[in-house]
Amino acid sequence: MSKDEPVTLIAVARVAGVSKTTASDALRDSGRVSERTKQHVIAVARRLGYSPNPAARSLRRASTGVIGLHLPEILTRSEYYMSFVFGVVDEAARHNHDVTLLTSNHLPGSFHRVDGVILGDPLETDPVVRGLIDSSVPVVTCERFTGEGAPAGVVLSDHAAMLEELLDHLVAAGARHVAFLASSTVTDWGRTLQRTYLDWSERHRRRPRLREMAFGSPSTVTQDNVRALLNADPEVDALVCAPDGAAAAVLPVVRAAGRTIGRDLLLASCVDSTALAHTDPPITAIDLRPRDAGSECARLLFDLLSGEAETGTVRTQPIGLVERASTRMA
Amino acid sequence: MSKDEPVTLIAVARVAGVSKTTASDALRDSGRVSERTKQHVIAVARRLGYSPNPAARSLRRASTGVIGLHLPEILTRSEYYMSFVFGVVDEAARHNHDVTLLTSNHLPGSFHRVDGVILGDPLETDPVVRGLIDSSVPVVTCERFTGEGAPAGVVLSDHAAMLEELLDHLVAAGARHVAFLASSTVTDWGRTLQRTYLDWSERHRRRPRLREMAFGSPSTVTQDNVRALLNADPEVDALVCAPDGAAAAVLPVVRAAGRTIGRDLLLASCVDSTALAHTDPPITAIDLRPRDAGSECARLLFDLLSGEAETGTVRTQPIGLVERASTRMA
């Protein structure tokens, strides 16, 4: 970590008996100095505990060694984002970059310059997201940005295919009338799921039963929605919940309505979490592999920065279905 | 956000027709320039879209405008930390500081200099935590650091008092034999809870029934522990779970053992989460108010940096008990 009296490049150069240019070149492996002096300088630097001053470096260079990570706070109650963050930080560390967090409480221009930005589930309506997309720094989004403007890179998962797989799975398990508790369409994810459900319903000539909820709705809203849905449509025999945490909140409502999960009502979630593995019964869910998604976003960003990836690159990140008791008709 | 061709202080000074010192002083409100020129410079800066280059600034000054936040990944599945992070970032933004994330995967000295560091639940055994505590940057920990060395500031909650309140609450609800599923003692929190439970048991002349689990244990371990506990001690009529997520994981085991929560077994958690509000029955829990804790850590750190707080300051952060159906004997 940091020393009490930071060791500068000049100190290293002096002790090693070379100029600071040579010291700099040796430590950065520029291929300019002889192997002998290089090793010598490196040894001296290590002995003195030298570590370069990033401020000086980024003042001189174009890059800062820092990437920004923006998450919409309204969505961040979940463990999904925590894993995502660690995926990003981990990959960034591998590229010797730090990660600073940008929130929607940040005023425009109030934060440090960054080499690039990762946007987790960018909300079309978020002004900070807007500003970031419009800025000149490379942006990678996790899921598409539904507003105007194109990020330099996009990492996405095939939510449509996975939701279809889930819906088919419900039908295979005996469901005939599948309802869908949707997230709002301000994110690409929410929009994709909603569209997929409607398309699927039409293709299978099933009347869609969809209720939409705003992000960040308290679970009482979830419960009111589901209560109303089950009342209005007693024939519903399967329910898929998009919002994180909704499926678990639904359980008491279902019970109160005199229905039994796994017997006369199947239940599934579009976001897996540890909690879902231990509800009674455990709930089938789509595993979004957030840590991998985070790493992949960072990887793409660094590829973009190094020129290994072209602007406009879109990469796909696999996700999985975790089948649990809630969708096995007893 | 950042401009394509960054506007420097010199540009502002030139356009405003003053020297760069005056421009600098005007923009930083140093009290050196006349009100008239100050307003003029500010207007020009705004018009040009000037924003100071933080690298240059931190190269010249002592400070960097960045604080570090370290979280132990092993504990970070929970929504607790996500809220904590946002509390920190929010307060930091209020002080015009950015937050960079430090993880235990970071190599020593591999990250940017920071003005201070916040350590969420520092693990005694984590080498990065060790290095940070030993470094010369001010450190604020959330909960005490149980190893050698003293951080500059500590934010803590009275977990002992709150756990006692919870235990008393269980007794008042009719419990006679309260078991405790403990977290390991590598964090202050885990240690405090464990000690409090044992003290309380002794004071009330009750035989302690304690099982300890390592942080990050999969929930199958939780379940095995509880199964064993209920088997070995059928008279247990209340269970308090320390690890985040454990209480929810316990429910199926309890049911399988033929016990009914709220009738012949009371259940409570030491960490509240949205999931606990919707289990069947909802589970009583201690609300740790993580967002407030995060903000308070940042506030203390900035007070330390500005000299408004003295080294060694310890501040207390209130927490609360959320009583739910799981601890109401039917």
Place this chain on the structure above:
DNA sequence: GTGAAAGCGCTAACAC
């Protein structure tokens, strides 16, 4: 293969 010097954008010390 190595060194000297310029300068990134800013702030602080010292003029006037």
Place this chain on the structure above:
DNA sequence: GTGTTAGCGCTTTCAC
């Protein structure tokens, strides 16, 4: 009340 100057620690010409 304002300007001039000297660096912060590094990388990058350009010279030898």
